[in-house]
Amino acid sequence: MKRFLMCTLAATVAMSAWMAPAQAQDKKVRAQMGWAFPSSTGLLGPAQARLVETLRAVSGGSIDVKGFEPGALVPANQYLDAVGNGSLDMAFTVSGFWTGKDIAFAMYASVPFGPDVGEYLAWMKHGGGEKLMKELHAKYNVEVIPCGIIAPEASGWFRKEIKTLDDLKGLKMRFFGLGANVMQKMGVSTQLLQAGEIFQALQLGTIDATEFSMPVADLTLGFHQVAKFYYFPGWHQQATINELIISKAKWAEFSPTQKSIIQAVCDANTLQMFAEGEAVQFAALKEIQSKGVALKKWPKNFLDAYEKAWVEVAAEQSAKSPEFKKAWDSYSGFRKDYAIWKDLGHLK
Numbered sequence: 001m002k003r004f005l006m007c008t009l010a011a012t013v014a015m016s017a018w019m020a021p022a023q024a025q026d027k028k029v030r031a032q033m034g035w036a037f038p039s040s041t042g043l044l045g046p047a048q049a050r051l052v053e054t055l056r057a058v059s060g061g062s063i064d065v066k067g068f069e070p071g072a073l074v075p076a077n078q079y080l081d082a083v084g085n086g087s088l089d090m091a092f093t094v095s096g097f098w099t100g101k102d103i104a105f106a107m108y109a110s111v112p113f114g115p116d117v118g119e120y121l122a123w124m125k126h127g128g129g130e131k132l133m134k135e136l137h138a139k140y141n142v143e144v145i146p147c148g149i150i151a152p153e154a155s156g157w158f159r160k161e162i163k164t165l166d167d168l169k170g171l172k173m174r175f176f177g178l179g180a181n182v183m184q185k186m187g188v189s190t191q192l193l194q195a196g197e198i199f200q201a202l203q204l205g206t207i208d209a210t211e212f213s214m215p216v217a218d219l220t221l222g223f224h225q226v227a228k229f230y231y232f233p234g235w236h237q238q239a240t241i242n243e244l245i246i247s248k249a250k251w252a253e254f255s256p257t258q259k260s261i262i263q264a265v266c267d268a269n270t271l272q273m274f275a276e277g278e279a280v281q282f283a284a285l286k287e288i289q290s291k292g293v294a295l296k297k298w299p300k301n302f303l304d305a306y307e308k309a310w311v312e313v314a315a316e317q318s319a320k321s322p323e324f325k326k327a328w329d330s331y332s333g334f335r336k337d338y339a340i341w342k343d344l345g346h347l348k
Contacts (some may be wrong), residue, residue, distance in 0.1 A: 027255075028063075031063075033048075034073055034082070034088055034090070034093070035091070036094060036195070045220075052067045055265050058264070070196055073088055076097070080098045081140075086250070092244055094109045095133070096108075096178075107324065110236065119335070124146055129334075141247070143251040145263060146266065146270065148273040151239040153240060155298060157202070158208070165186065168187055170189070171208045172191070177237070178313060179235075193210075195212065213240075214234075215230075231296045232295065232297050246262075
């Protein structure tokens, strides 16, 4: 993993040097980028702004992107359609928001009881995951590039302590991706809200609980003001991939050099998000705890129940969605092979 991160950064720096003559010949391409997260959101907000700034800097100004807050141009939950029809040039988001189109989109965002960052990136970059991701997005007329990653998330904020599995039944909870299907099997009523909608829903009692992201992001959204029980580990999202989606028409405007720059900058953004995400969580947790929040860990019987439900969900979705089955078979096959290396090469 360390070698991947170092090589990515080195490649980006080197590229900016040898591409300088080519950049001078590239025409300026302007684009509007929708952001999935409010710019004030810890880690995620600055990552979006950094992506815009880095694209401009590394391209010598020939890639002129302007970022917009969620909802400023298009509601964030409509980015895929907007980029697909060309009414929005590009968006920095997460493919798990598009499960209403096909549950397979969630496989390229986060997978319950899934791999850590190194294994997930290995499947995406060298195990066929990114190829399948691109094929699925192409059906909706968008180009997609993995453009960030965070690991891991928290499991969720609850207004009341969860002492037994029965305490989950009847809860209304904001939940993302495939994890939502698992929680539904536990008797939870789930809905997918965008980042800026969650606090008010929690405050008004429209929902009883929520998961969103990692501590540094959750802290800035203020959930601690309403919910005082914060659960770990994030079994549903041990690693989460961000994506950059670009309309096919806008993608065609970029030169080969500019397309290479966008790819390299996304790789560098992935590096930075992961490294920063690992560095800032403990300070956020200390602050959250100082605000009277109880940090809780799920007992083994809860995790076992979640995992049992997840196995059922994976089988059900494989039967329903050919695209999901294609991704699941690729992912599962890679993980089976990777386990040989993981067992021998990694400390346990």
